Amino acid sequence: MEEVNKQDTPAQKSLDKMKHVEFVQSLDSKVSRQSYEYWISEHLRMNGLYWGLTALATMDKLDALPSSEVIAFVMSCWNENTGGFGAFPQHDAHILSTLSALQILILYDRLESLGDERKNKVKNFILGLQLPNGAFQGDSFGEVDTRFVYTAIQSLALLGELSKEVIDRATDFILKCTNFDGAFGRAPGAESHAAQVFTSLATLAIANNLHLIDQSKLGSWLSERQVLPSGGLNGRPEKLPDVCYSWWVLSSLALIDKIHWINSEYLESFILSCQDLESGGFSDRSGNQPDVFHTCFAITGLSLIQGKKHGLKAIDPVYCLPSEISANIKKWPVDYS
Amino acid sequence: MLHEVKKQRLTEEARLNKLKKDKAKIKTYRALTEEVLKGKIERQYSKHNLDLTTKLIDLNPEFYTIWNYRREIFSKLFEDGVLDKKETLEKDLGFSMEQLKRFPKCYWIWNHRVWCLLQLQSINEANWMYEFGIASKLLEMDSRNFHGWYYRRFVVENMENNMKIRHKDDSQQQIYQYLSINIKEYQYTTAKISKNISNFSAWHNRSKLIPKIYDNLKLLSDTTAFPSIRHIFQSPYHILMHELNYIKTGIYMDPDDTSVWLYLHWLLLDPFFVEYLKPESSDGLSSYMDILKSQLQVVMEVNALEKEESSTGEDNIWCLKSILIINDVLEKETGDNSILNTKLEILEKLIRLDPLRKGRYLDYRNGAAKLYSL
Numbered sequence: 001m002e003e004v005n006k007q008d009t010p011a012q013k014s015l016d017k018m019k020h021v022e023f024v025q026s027l028d029s030k031v032s033r034q035s036y037e038y039w040i041s042e043h044l045r046m047n048g049l050y051w052g053l054t055a056l057a058t059m060d061k062l063d064a065l066p067s068s069e070v071i072a073f074v075m076s077c078w079n080e081n082t083g084g085f086g087a088f089p090q091h092d093a094h095i096l097s098t099l100s101a102l103q104i105l106i107l108y109d110r111l112e113s114l115g116d117e118r119k120n121k122v123k124n125f126i127l128g129l130q131l132p133n134g135a136f137q138g139d140s141f142g143e144v145d146t147r148f149v150y151t152a153i154q155s156l157a158l159l160g161e162l163s164k165e166v167i168d169r170a171t172d173f174i175l176k177c178t179n180f181d182g183a184f185g186r187a188p189g190a191e192s193h194a195a196q197v198f199t200s201l202a203t204l205a206i207a208n209n210l211h212l213i214d215q216s217k218l219g220s221w222l223s224e225r226q227v228l229p230s231g232g233l234n235g236r237p238e239k240l241p242d243v244c245y246s247w248w249v250l251s252s253l254a255l256i257d258k259i260h261w262i263n264s265e266y267l268e269s270f271i272l273s274c275q276d277l278e279s280g281g282f283s284d285r286s287g288n289q290p291d292v293f294h295t296c297f298a299i300t301g302l303s304l305i306q307g308k309k310h311g312l313k314a315i316d317p318v319y320c321l322p323s324e325i326s327a328n329i330k331k332w333p334v335d336y337s
Numbered sequence: 338m339l340h341e342v343k344k345q346r347l348t349e350e351a352r353l354n355k356l357k358k359d360k361a362k363i364k365t366y367r368a369l370t371e372e373v374l375k376g377k378i379e380r381q382y383s384k385h386n387l388d389l390t391t392k393l394i395d396l397n398p399e400f401y402t403i404w405n406y407r408r409e410i411f412s413k414l415f416e417d418g419v420l421d422k423k424e425t426l427e428k429d430l431g432f433s434m435e436q437l438k439r440f441p442k443c444y445w446i447w448n449h450r451v452w453c454l455l456q457l458q459s460i461n462e463a464n465w466m467y468e469f470g471i472a473s474k475l476l477e478m479d480s481r482n483f484h485g486w487y488y489r490r491f492v493v494e495n496m497e498n499n500m501k502i503r504h505k506d507d508s509q510q511q512i513y514q515y516l517s518i519n520i521k522e523y524q525y526t527t528a529k530i531s532k533n534i535s536n537f538s539a540w541h542n543r544s545k546l547i548p549k550i551y552d553n554l555k556l557l558s559d560t561t562a563f564p565s566i567r568h569i570f571q572s573p574y575h576i577l578m579h580e581l582n583y584i585k586t587g588i589y590m591d592p593d594d595t596s597v598w599l600y601l602h603w604l605l606l607d608p609f610f611v612e613y614l615k616p617e618s619s620d621g622l623s624s625y626m627d628i629l630k631s632q633l634q635v636v637m638e639v640n641a642l643e644k645e646e647s648s649t650g651e652d653n654i655w656c657l658k659s660i661l662i663i664n665d666v667l668e669k670e671t672g673d674n675s676i677l678n679t680k681l682e683i684l685e686k687l688i689r690l691d692p693l694r695k696g697r698y699l700d701y702r703n704g705a706a707k708l709y710s711l
């Protein structure tokens with residue numbers, strides 16, 4: 001095995017922050033607007049903006065995008081009829097874009113600019129999506145997924161509007177998604193998947209209910225996600241590694257205090273090997289097309305293992321926001337009494 | 338969110354060419370988007386608007402707002418009797434299938450398909466058997482697609498519900514039908530696994546089906562039904578024996594595959610089996626201890642073979658992990674202190690051979706984490 005490592009683990013490089021900042025800036029520019037891809041990704045704009053801003057904030061470069069324009073865009077995506085945010089002006093509200101919108105506002109410490117009335121409507125939009133079994137649907141069309149439970153619960157946490165009733169029911173649902181391997185699927189009966197582990201675990205963390213699961217068993221499953229020769233993490237057994245799992249798996253390990261159950265040096269090399277040193281940004285695997293989603297989760301993942309070394313801000317594994325920002329979020333149950 | 342997209346390196350000529358083509362495509366796309374969204378805001382629900390959503394979704398099936406609008410139009414046109422609900426929705430299942438073939442991982446398309454079926458179900462016109470065939474076809478295209486497996490479970494659940502309604506006055510018939518669906522699913526996992534032993538999605542589903550089948554067989558008064566699997570499902574003990582035998586070849590064939598090992602750990606540690614086996618069985622069956630010991634022998638034999646074949650002469654990592662877990666259970670169950678040394682030896686080997694997870698093994702060694710839990 002030692003042989004394999006020497007041959008195939010790429011030499012450790014440094015993080016080219018300047019390039020990544022430029023990459024995020026280039027996503028909405030005169031040049032990008034000339035490409036068809038820019039226009040057909042409007043349905044992801046709010047999420048994309050959150051990913052880009054979180055990457056920037058982690059690199060301590062939040063000011064690389066114009067804050068007033070960003071906030072104006074977020075506000076223009078609010079949907080008065082439903083009370084939620086869409087991904088783009090005139091697009092329908094969805095729980096995914098609603099969380100991204102709230103996260104962006106809190107990144108700028110501008111949550112208050114929503115105003116009480118709008119805030120209340122956002123809250124009611126989210127509460128209206130919870131189903132009798134405790135799960136949340138993404139919008140009124142009924143898709144159910146542990147992803148939506150997390151996005152809903154985090155949104156309520158950001159608004160400071162958690163309640164015992166909502167939390168207990170969400171916890172019940174999450175626990176029903178546990179599998180024999182100790183990990184979680186998107187719904188009861190569904191196969192374990194690292195991204196669903198993150199959303200399930202982070203929900204339990206917000207609900208102060210992490211003690212309800214078998215952390216040792218789950219940690220073992222999570223640590224098996226690291227594979228050779230790349231040292232990267234995969235999302236399920238017998239699948240290829242992908243840099244976005246640096247976030248899903250690492251944040252999960254962080255939540256149960258087991259980051260040391262994988263090899264950080266190998267992972268660091270893998271993450272750095274996914275950088276695109278020409279255009280900036282990260283791709284799922286070395287040599288692929290970079291995008292803002294993988295850029296965000298490569299950088300936040302890197303911050304969890306080697307933040308100081310690469311000059312990155314500490315990131316909160318529960319909220320995927322810089323820790324200095326998440327510190328101000330009302331925590332359940334201590335801040336609610 | 339790009340996955341598996343190779344980096345494009347365009348020549349200057351190709352770049353200019355794309356720019357030109359994109360300009361035209363952008364113009365069409367933006368004009369169409371504007372027109373469709375205008376219709377949506379003005380609450381226009383006509384066949385013309387419907388056709389526009391078809392065109393736009395065909396260009397961009399990720400545009401969730403347009404799927405929503407499409408469903409709003411349908412609902413209104415059904416209500417007004419402009420469109421026939423059954424015919425229209427069946428046609429839309431065809432449309433979503435076309436999209437799924439192009440984008441098998443797009444959540445919104447799967448979601449729309451589910452919506453169509455539930456609408457059909459509300460007028461008792463959903464053809465779940467047909468859908469069941471579709472689910473199989475989709476998993477043939479990609480046997481690990483978790484959308485595909487999720488969808489298959491959704492279809493099966495609806496088949497179960499329908500059958501319950503059909504036989505609402507005959508609880509035995511309900512159980513019989515429920516079993517025939519789930520036994521077929523169990524056999525389907527066997528088929529998938531024999532095609533590819535690394536298909537953990539199939540192993541996972543198998544672990545969910547077994548307790549269901551067992552529990553329901555107990556409720557069935559006709560003891561001659563399902564003769565082909567009856568003997569396997571007599572008791573958790575019989576199931577365990579059958580499954581252990583089933584995975585044996587897999588372990589010998591490919592001891593580096595994680596799927597089979599995870600399944601073995603389920604068999605040896607899950608309360609479904611352990612709670613049945615734990616009270617010393619009086620009817621001449623082997624006890625939990627005997628089973629653990631004989632599995633330990635199997636794994637050690639595989640490990641010895643691997644060691645012989647390996648160029649480095651080292652132990653097989655997954656064999657070691659399983660030997661460790663089995664020994665740990667044996668130690669706790671028997672109170673035999675001498676097992677501790679064996680465990681420590683294995684941990685030393687794992688720390689050396691599986692350095693990625695060194696921290697975990699160290700935690701096991703110093704008692705900071707438990708190896709297994711019953």
Ligand SMILES: [Zn+2]
Nearest residue numbers: 242243244284
């Ligand atoms: Zn990815």
